[in-house]
Amino acid sequence: MNWEQLLSLRRQGDKGKRLRVEQDDTRLGFEVDYDRIIFSSAFRSLQDKTQVIPLSKTDFVHTRLTHSLEVSVVGRSLGRLVGKKIIEKYPHLKEVHGYHMNDFGAIVAAASLAHDIGNPPFGHSGEKAIGEYFSIGKGQQYKDQLTAKEWQDLIDFEGNANGFSVLTASRPGIEGGLRISYATLGAFMKYPKESLPKKPTTAIADKKYGFFQTEKAFFQDVASDMGLISNKSGENIGFERHPLAYLVEAADDICYTIIDFEDGINLGLVSEDFALEYLIKLVKDSIDTSKYKTLETKEDRISYLRALAIGSLINDAVKVFVENEALIMEGKFPFAIMDKSKYKAQMDDIIKISVKNIYQSREVIEKEIVGYQIIQTLLDKFITAFNNKFDGKASNYDSLIMKMLPEKHHLEKENLYGRLLHICHYVSLLTDGNALELFETINGRKQN
Numbered sequence: 001m002n003w004e005q006l007l008s009l010r011r012q013g014d015k016g017k018r019l020r021v022e023q024d025d026t027r028l029g030f031e032v033d034y035d036r037i038i039f040s041s042a043f044r045s046l047q048d049k050t051q052v053i054p055l056s057k058t059d060f061v062h063t064r065l066t067h068s069l070e071v072s073v074v075g076r077s078l079g080r081l082v083g084k085k086i087i088e089k090y091p092h093l094k095e096v097h098g099y100h101m102n103d104f105g106a107i108v109a110a111a112s113l114a115h116d117i118g119n120p121p122f123g124h125s126g127e128k129a130i131g132e133y134f135s136i137g138k139g140q141q142y143k144d145q146l147t148a149k150e151w152q153d154l155i156d157f158e159g160n161a162n163g164f165s166v167l168t169a170s171r172p173g174i175e176g177g178l179r180i181s182y183a184t185l186g187a188f189m190k191y192p193k194e195s196l197p198k199k200p201t202t203a204i205a206d207k208k209y210g211f212f213q214t215e216k217a218f219f220q221d222v223a224s225d226m227g228l229i230s231n232k233s234g235e236n237i238g239f240e241r242h243p244l245a246y247l248v249e250a251a252d253d254i255c256y257t258i259i260d261f262e263d264g265i266n267l268g269l270v271s272e273d274f275a276l277e278y279l280i281k282l283v284k285d286s287i288d289t290s291k292y293k294t295l296e297t298k299e300d301r302i303s304y305l306r307a308l309a310i311g312s313l314i315n316d317a318v319k320v321f322v323e324n325e326a327l328i329m330e331g332k333f334p335f336a337i338m339d340k341s342k343y344k345a346q347m348d349d350i351i352k353i354s355v356k357n358i359y360q361s362r363e364v365i366e367k368e369i370v371g372y373q374i375i376q377t378l379l380d381k382f383i384t385a386f387n388n389k390f391d392g393k394a395s396n397y398d399s400l401i402m403k404m405l406p407e408k409h410h411l412e413k414e415n416l417y418g419r420l421l422h423i424c425h426y427v428s429l430l431t432d433g434n435a436l437e438l439f440e441t442i443n444g445r446k447q448n
């Protein structure tokens with residue numbers, strides 16, 4: 001792979017290349033990506049989507065939106081720091097093509113901003129609820145009418161693939177979705193493969209999948225344009241990662257490790273003593289002890305340690321990337337950046353205590369149980385109505401259900417896979433609150 005190709009400013013529908021030297025630096029294409037994402041309705045919906053504590057109304061607990069904004073800030077720092085090193089190593093990128101270190105920051109920030117844009121309501125249990133509707137629920141009836149890969153898309157419903165669809169799928173009058181630059185799409189694609197074969201290797205890029213069958217052709221176009229390295233054969237599609245996807249993943253890993261831990265402490269699910277014990281190992285080289293001693297509240301003390309910890313992890317992630325850049329460019333780095341961090345053991349310790357005290361807390365489990373019931377009920381009602389309408393046998397009840405479907409989702413889908421995926425997509429874009437309200441309406445429980 002080569003950086004000039006990887007930093008493609010091309011957008012869906014373009015007939016030729018967009019040259020960096022011809023860009024207006026006051027309105028750089030990669031920054032336009034960020035703007036388009038942040039103004040999209042799918043991004044706005046993240047303000048009422050679970051990060052850790054589902055449906056939490058506690059002021060200081062993160063939503064998917066605040067998490068995504070924080071990941072984009074960390075991603076921008078990672079991108080700029082790496083970009084500085086890359087420009088120094090390959091000076092022609094600046095001298096001939098006009099790229100700057102901030103371009104790398106803008107790409108990683110935009111992709112990081114969008115990294116959760118396809119995630120369903122109610123956290124990661126939302127993905128599982130959609131998948132299990134098909135694998136062990138009422139959706140099993142459709143299996144024999146779908147191809148193996150179409151079926152796998154549904155039973156392993158994946159927020160990353162859904163996010164790629166949000167960013168790129170066309171609908172009448174809106175070709176190419178948000179029309180994000182190929183470089184940003186490349187950085188967004190943490191798992192550049194289709195749903196089958198499932199986990200064909202232990203490489204990090206094969207851990208999940210990154211696109212549905214509906215987006216296969218465009219996905220291949222993006223990967224080919226940027227010169228990503230194909231790693232699958234025959235009819236199977238898969239590529240090695242875009243190098244900047246490693247930084248998007250690192251930004252997410254850093255934020256959820258440290259900030260979820262901070263949320264748990266502020267909620268009282270993790271004691272402050274644990275914070276000191278675990279975070280101090282990350283910040284011992286940078287902490288100003290005298291300043292720390294002046295902080296009077298738990299929240300301020302934890303905030304200070306969190307900021308230092310993130311800084312330590314950013315600097316180490318950059319070091320790991322730069323040291324392995326040659327292998328990454330050859331498609332021979334099958335690890336997550338933070339898996340090679342000198343702080344991996346400390347991060348693992350933090351995640352372990354977070355799993356025990358936060359992710360498996362009673363409040364989280366109770367809300368996820370509610371989320372399962374809500375999502376599977378909505379899928380069943382809307383899929384049944386959508387299919388019955390297509391088959392010309394909609395009941396009056398089906399017609400009423402269809403009236404609950406927003407106008408922009410009233411699209412003609414000629415094949416069953418398209419209809420099933422369309423309703424999954426609709427449900428996935430609901431906020432936690434919207435999904436709950438719709439569920440209560442359908443079940444006759446809504447209070448006026």
